[in-house]
Every structure is written in C-alpha cells, then in structure tokens.
Amino acid sequence: MAGVKALVALSFSGAIGLTFLMLGCALEDYGVYWPLFVLIFHAISPIPHFIAKRATYDSDATSSACRELAYFFTTGIVVSAFGFPVILARVSVIKWGACGLVLAGNAVIFLTIQGFFLVFGRGDDFSWEQW
Amino acid sequence: MSGFLEGLRCSECIDWGEKRNTIASIAAGVLFFTGWWIIIDAAVIYPRMDEFNHSYHACGVIATVAFLMINAVSNGQVRGDSYSEGCLGQTGARIWLFIGFMLAFGSLIASMWILFGGYVAKEKAIVYPGIAVFFQNAFIFFGGSADPGSWFSNNHLEPKLFLLPGDASLRSPSSCIACAQAAFSRSQTSARPLDSSEAPEGPCGQFATLVSWLAKSWPLPFLILLVS
Numbered sequence: 144m145a146g147v148k149a150l151v152a153l154s155f156s157g158a159i160g161l162t163f164l165m166l167g168c169a170l171e172d173y174g175v176y177w178p179l180f181v182l183i184f185h186a187i188s189p190i191p192h193f194i195a196k197r198a199t200y201d202s203d204a205t206s207s208a209c210r211e212l213a214y215f216f217t218t219g220i221v222v223s224a225f226g227f228p229v230i231l232a233r234v235s236v237i238k239w240g241a242c243g244l245v246l247a248g249n250a251v252i253f254l255t256i257q258g259f260f261l262v263f264g265r266g267d268d269f270s271w272e273q274w
Numbered sequence: 275m276s277g278f279l280e281g282l283r284c285s286e287c288i289d290w291g292e293k294r295n296t297i298a299s300i301a302a303g304v305l306f307f308t309g310w311w312i313i314i315d316a317a318v319i320y321p322r323m324d325e326f327n328h329s330y331h332a333c334g335v336i337a338t339v340a341f342l343m344i345n346a347v348s349n350g351q352v353r354g355d356s357y358s359e360g361c362l363g364q365t366g367a368r369i370w371l372f373i374g375f376m377l378a379f380g381s382l383i384a385s386m387w388i389l390f391g392g393y394v395a396k397e398k399a400i401v402y403p404g405i406a407v408f409f410q411n412a413f414i415f416f417g418g419s420a421d422p423g424s425w426f427s428n429n430h431l432e433p434k435l436f437l438l439p440g441d442a443s444l445r446s447p448s449s450c451i452a453c454a455q456a457a458f459s460r461s462q463t464s465a466r467p468l469d470s471s472e473a474p475e476g477p478c479g480q481f482a483t484l485v486s487w488l489a490k491s492w493p494l495p496f497l498i499l500l501v502s
Contacts, residue, residue: 218303226311
C-alpha cells in the first residue's frame, strides 16, 4: 500500500475536481445542471482497463490487443467527457464560463483517476486476490 | 534533394518498444472519437435539413464500418505468416482488407464531395456542416491508419484489436508462442527482464503520451469551431 498521504492527496484533488464541476453547475450566473452528465463518463472511464486486466490472464507484459482496445475505448470516453460540455456550450444550453469550469473539473478528475492507477496499481503484479 | 527523405523512416525512429502500441491506440482513439464529436456538434447546432442534410451522416457510418473492418485483420493474416488462420484464410483476409480500404477511401472521397458539391459549389451561407463531415471522415481515416492493428502501422507484434468470427482466440497457445518468441527476441536486445510486468514508468508514460497527444490534437477542433 502506498500510504495514507497519497490517498489524502488524491481525495483532495478529487474533491477539487468535483468542486469545479459543481461550481460550473450551481453558481448563480449559471444554474443549469446538465453538465453533471459528465460524471457518467468519469465513472465508466476505468472500466475498459479493468475488463482488459481480467480478460488477459497471462502476464502479457509485451503487447496485448485487449489492453490496447481498452486504451482505445478509455481515450474515447475521455474525449467524450471533454466534448460533451463544449457541445452544450455551443448550443447555449450552458454558458461558456460554466463550460470552462466543467472542463477544468474534468481535467482534475481524470488526473486523479490516473493518479489512483499510478499509486495503487503497483502492488498487484501477479496477485489476483485483491478482487 | 534526392535523398533528403531517407532519414524519415518512422518505423525505425520510433523505437519505444511496447509503448508504441499504446501510443498508437491512444492516438487512434483520440482521432476517432474527436471525429465523431465534431459531427455530433454540427448535428446539434444545425438541426434543420436545409442547413445540414442529415443523410450525410451515412458517410461517417460507412467510415466507422471501414475502420472496424481494417482493424479486424492483422498484418500477419494478410501476409500469411500468423499461426491463427481465422475463418477466412489468407485470401479472405486480403479481400476483407481490400473491401475495408475501399470503403474507407470511398467515405473520405464522399466527404470531400459533400463539402465541395453540397456546400461550396452551392455557395451556401453555412458551410460548417460540410467542413464537419469532411473532418469527421478525415479523422476517422487517420485514426484507422494509426491503430496498431491496421495495415499501415509497422507493428511487428501484430496484435489484433478485433477477432474475426471463428478466429482462434487471443489466448491460443500458438499466438502466445508467437508473442513470446517476439518478446524474447526483443528482450535479448533490450535490457529489460523477460517477465517484467509493466515498467514503473508505464502508466506515467501512457499518461504523458495521452496528455501530449491531447495537447497536439485538441487545437484542431477549436480551430474548426473558430472557423464556423
């Protein structure tokens, strides 16, 4: 386990990211809650990685088509999470300021998720019991 | 002048080992999904048929089908030297790839036709939907060629993104042997141990490459939005 400090730091950055998202929705100037749908993208973004990890039982350290397919879909989910608020702003459902806040929140939350994989993905090289 | 392109052999200059596949699949994902979000943007902003004839979506759909077809076969199947033959065999794989590329080039040409014939030649006031269709298909096309499973990428390990029906599974012993042989020969030249799991810089490297590809490819959509 990488330690409590890393966990606290990651939860702080996650909270900051969610704060940006909520600011983009709840400020008096904005007041529109459609951007909360990007939370769906945040929630499903680690799923392809876990599916690929479970599906390839061998230690395919070199190259695995399943892993790359997972990267492909994860990238798609990340791109969609950034594209969705931009499109909302383009049709004036939300204002551009709210869009900017939501994009900043997206960036911080995806950094947090990647930070989780960096910090807590180390110790499970060949042990499958953690699931 | 005659030999100045000799140094531009990209298959040799990018020698990051297995990271190349990761970068290629991330790049392909960025391009493919950015293309689709561009057309979603155009469809949302111009819902009327006289501004954006929604039958133009067919172009992007065919391009996506072509993308899937191209990535379903690997280099090894086309050359005939992979262990798993698949249900079509080598000739079938070549025909499949041929049809896939025909569809891909066809949808690219169709998108140019839509832009010039449907928007520029008719001197419509709103050109953005035509530009969006063109860029969608261009991005999907280049995403398909960037993929590690596609014909353009010089990928020696030849992973397959999709399995043809009836194909031997990825976990078949023969494909594992081929993979292991390739990995073993590469490990002889590099300093890494054979059975090392992802290097510590793996996710960091992936993330860095993702950020760098996002940084590289994101100005394009915003440029397009500015043009509109």
